[in-house]
Amino acid sequence: MKKIEAIIKPFKLSVVKEALHDVGISGMTVTDVKGFGRQRGSSGGIENNQEYDDEFLVKMKLEVIVEDENAEEVTDAIKKAAYSGKIGDGKIFIYNIDQVIRIRTGEKDSDAV
Numbered sequence: 001m002k003k004i005e006a007i008i009k010p011f012k013l014s015v016v017k018e019a020l021h022d023v024g025i026s027g028m029t030v031t032d033v034k035g036f037g038r039q040r041g042s043s044g045g046i047e048n049n050q051e052y053d054d055e056f057l058v059k060m061k062l063e064v065i066v067e068d069e070n071a072e073e074v075t076d077a078i079k080k081a082a083y084s085g086k087i088g089d090g091k092i093f094i095y096n097i098d099q100v101i102r103i104r105t106g107e108k109d110s111d112a113v
Helices: 010-022 068-082
Strands: 002-008 029-035 057-066 090-096
Touching: 002 010, 002 068, 010 057, 010 068, 057 068, 068 090
Parallel strands: none
Antiparallel strands: 002 057, 002 090, 029 057
């Protein structure tokens, strides 16, 4: 199993969610995060909020757990949906998952996802 973690622009979240739904992903975790990459906090054309002077940019982090054979399809869906062609589109990280356990039922791995 794989954990796919994507850092995306906030306004792309709905589009990415729909793209994931279209490839059969029904659950995900989403977190508000802040950070910067190579652009060092440059908004790359996004309007700056004058009331909030911070060198970090607001982003969304989404996490999904998928079977190994679905990882490429899910990653491609995220890439296409999150793409704007401008600086700061984000990153995708893929991790190996050793085990998943559903707390309520005790189900494991694929049954728990």
